Amino acid sequence: MDQVFKALTIAGSDSGGGAGIQADLKTFQMLEVYGMSAITAVTAQNTLGVHGIYDIPIEGIAKQIESVISDIGVDALKTGMLSQPEVIELVADLVTKHKLSKLVVDPVMIAKGGAALLAEHAQDAMRKRLLPLAALVTPNIPEAEVIIGMEISSLDTMKEAAVRIVEQFGSAAAIIKGGHRIGDPTDVLYDGEQFHFFTAERYETRHTHGTGCTFSAAITAELAKGKTLTESVQTAKTFITLAIRHELGIGGGHGPTNHWAYWREAQTHSDLQAKEQGKS
Ligand SMILES: Nc1ncnc2c1ncn2[C@@H]1O[C@H](COP(=O)(O)OP(=O)(O)O)[C@@H](O)[C@H]1O
Numbered sequence: 286m287d288q289v290f291k292a293l294t295i296a297g298s299d300s301g302g303g304a305g306i307q308a309d310l311k312t313f314q315m316l317e318v319y320g321m322s323a324i325t326a327v328t329a330q331n332t333l334g335v336h337g338i339y340d341i342p343i344e345g346i347a348k349q350i351e352s353v354i355s356d357i358g359v360d361a362l363k364t365g366m367l368s369q370p371e372v373i374e375l376v377a378d379l380v381t382k383h384k385l386s387k388l389v390v391d392p393v394m395i396a397k398g399g400a401a402l403l404a405e406h407a408q409d410a411m412r413k414r415l416l417p418l419a420a421l422v423t424p425n426i427p428e429a430e431v432i433i434g435m436e437i438s439s440l441d442t443m444k445e446a447a448v449r450i451v452e453q454f455g456s457a458a459a460i461i462k463g464g465h466r467i468g469d470p471t472d473v474l475y476d477g478e479q480f481h482f483f484t485a486e487r488y489e490t491r492h493t494h495g496t497g498c499t500f501s502a503a504i505t506a507e508l509a510k511g512k513t514l515t516e517s518v519q520t521a522k523t524f525i526t527l528a529i530r531h532e533l534g535i536g537g538g539h540g541p542t543n544h545w546a547y548w549r550e551a552q553t554h555s556d557l558q559a560k561e562q563g564k565s
């Protein structure tokens with residue numbers, strides 16, 4: 286048996302299956318990493334929007350995280366929807382207590398449909414308690430604007446935002462995602478020393494529900510395997526680009542991405558390679 290790598294997601298449940306815990310677990314699975322979850326809130330959600338939010342009591346969240354860490358172990362973890370400041374405090378305490386260094390923070394604030402997934406009074410706890418512990422923070426442009434209080438309208442301001450998150454809040458690295466800009470989506474990573482740019486073709490589609498969750502989950506899975514930060518982000522960029530390109534066309538609104546597209550592509554390549562080798 287090959288070594289089993291394990292990743293934990295601490296996030297909200299999306300009944301529609303496209304974002305949150307469901308997107309994270311599907312992504313871990315497709316990258317051959319054993320996925321575990323601690324649910325912070327249950328959302329009643331579909332491609333048309335968020336229809337209800339039911340927070341899980343804090344003791345319940347603590348028990349889920351402690352149960353997983355104490356028995357199974359965690360090689361890397363990510364956070365998504367944290368809903369309330371107490372949840373952020375809890376996650377920060379447990380990450381510190383258990384010395385979990387491979388923490389990816391996706392600072393989820395508002396769903397694409399407009400529903401608030403993080404209370405406004407929790408933003409400060411996010412900045413002060415969680416960002417300093419992060420190996421990587423993955424805001425989209427509106428989230429980065431809220432975190433540092435500046436307008437982001439160009440590649441240069443994306444670079445500035447990434448540097449400010451690292452220097453002001455103590456995260457080891459930050460990637461500002463370019464999905465919300467016009468043109469090809471370039472994501473800007475600052476690792477504390479240098480910038481790295483990840484660009485792909487933009488697909489004109491309304492099926493981008495859960496893109497941020499899927500992207501950060503893919504990075505977490507690769508970090509769990511021991512890949513470097515830039516290797517992990519590169520794999521995640523390919524994963525999300527294929528997931529958007531091969532959309533499923535599900536639901537009447539903003540549909541989910543295709544979590545098996547990357548795996549399918551990898552299978553096709555290995556089939557082709559096997560055929561090539563068979564020939565020689
Ligand atoms: N229409 C698109 N075509 C190709 N890639 C996209 C598209 N929209 C977003 N992406 C990519 O998906 C990832 C998630 O980005 P983004 O949509 O900005 O995050 P979020 O879901 O948090 O708002 C990034 O790598 C971004 O560049």
Ligand SMILES: Cc1ncc(COP(=O)(O)O)c(N)n1
Nearest residue numbers: 297298304305396397494495
């Ligand atoms: C439980 C949960 N977590 C995260 C998101 C953000 O995803 P998106 O920004 O694509 O709506 C969401 N809609 N629901």
